[in-house]
Amino acid sequence: MPVNDNDAPEAGVSFVMPVLNERAYLEHAINSVLAQELTVPAELVLALGPSTDGTTELAQRLAAGDARIRLVDNPAAHIPVGLNAAIRASRYATIIRVDAHSELAPGYAARALETLERTGAANVGGVMHADGRAPFQRAVARLYNSPVGLGGGAYHGGTHEGEAESAYLGVMRRAVLDEVGLFDETIRRGEDWELNLRIRQAGHLVWFDPSLSVTYWPRESWLRLARQFRATGAWRGELVRRFGRRNGIRFFAPPALVVLVVIAVLVGLLQMTGVLTGLLSIVISAVVYLPLLAYLLLVIAVACLPGGGGARQRLWTLLVLPTMHLSWGLGFLGGVLRGARDTVDASRLGTRNTPLP
Incomplete structure (x- = not known):
């Protein structure tokens, strides 16, 4: 049974973005989404957590100025909960996950739709290209982009297109998400890997296309970086x-x-x-x-x-x-x-x- 009110979602693209305390990055991320040139209808659904830095007010102001932006609440603040809330509120047949700490390259969505059609994949992802401003953030970004830093996953710099274990962010067929059951809300980190595991177990294809690029802005301080990696490691241990x-x-x-x-x-x-x-x-x-x-x-x-x-x-x-x-x-x-x-x-x-x- 589909998870939204429509038995058959309309042709088009729904960008979904969980948001929490991202005032410094949110407007740039949203602009990179709204600038995508598509021949089908599109919307951006923001799942708003309980931010304390003015993010919610900024999101409300941006939504008031553009009818393509829609807002849903994510009081739990957990990423998979927010993603599911945004997906359930979405209207279109293709779901593109985006992150408030990232920016889509021009042509990203159109290229991803072409790759979905060409390969028949259920989920398509590309390269996460980390970038930074200050010396600390640039050092982190360089290590994100290096096999030595994050272990050499395809989306950290792969160059060969093909079948993949997982997909960064992901451009997904809504019908497949409905089939496998959306994101597991009991998993706080690594939820994308687990979802892609279920997609592959259901007999569908996950695809890596290196021509797809997303700019990611890492954490800006040592303490925030350490906290992020500790949490990510804990959830990978849980997945093990x-x-x-x-x-x-x-x-x-x-x-x-x-x-x-x-x-x-x-x-x-x-x-x-x-x-x-x-x-x-x-x-x-x-x-x-x-x-x-x-x-x-x-x-x-x-x-x-x-x-x-x-x-x-x-x-x-x-x-x-x-x-x-x-x-x-x-x-x-x-x-x-x-x-x-x-x-x-x-x-x-x-x-x-x-x-x-």
Whole structure:
């Protein structure tokens, strides 16, 4: 049974966007959506969480000035809840997920519709191209775009079109969403991966098209970044609990790094207190410390490589890369051992962002 009031959604495009404390980014994100040139009707449905930075008032003002913008409430503030509320309120047969922290490239929607038609896919996604303004955000963006930073998923820089495990944001057939049951509202992060798993299990195709590009603006401070990655890691750990080996092997690298660091600290303490000595100490040191030394050299190499920006950006890279890995890994271990429970992305709560130029 369809989840909206229409038995057959009209031909057209419904952009859906969950929004919480995004005043600095929202208008740019909305403008990139409304600027999309399409030959079919389009609308933008914003799911408004309980923002504290003036985002709701801005959204209301923008909606009053453009009939294509529609507003729904998302009092729970959770992303999948907001997405489902926006989808249920939507009118058209194609759903395009957009993010208030991102901007669509010109022609994105038209190209995505062509790819859906050409491939017969149920969901199409492209490349997430991270960008930044200040040295810290540029350092984060560079690592987002690097296989070393986020593990080399196709949407972080893939160049070959083809079948995919998941899709960044996603351009989806409404009929398939109705069939598989929309987003799982018990999953706070990684909800897109889980949805695409169900889409593929239902026999439909998920497709990656590198010609589709979305600009993403990362978190602007170290603490917000650490909170974001810890929450994301916790929910990936929860997904491992639920779906086991369906999760890719790359997800286990950050928690392995965390475990190695903990072991190294314990070994160091045993050596300092004289409990661990002799040949055994040398062997264990080689096994534990050499991989950490290799990781340290990797971090330094990434910071020093061409394209690393100015001195401040390179210095931030030295801190940002291990922060991403260790925060994600700590969250993952907690998620695997006890479940993600009510873990939320605290980096989205009560924020004050610098406006985009």
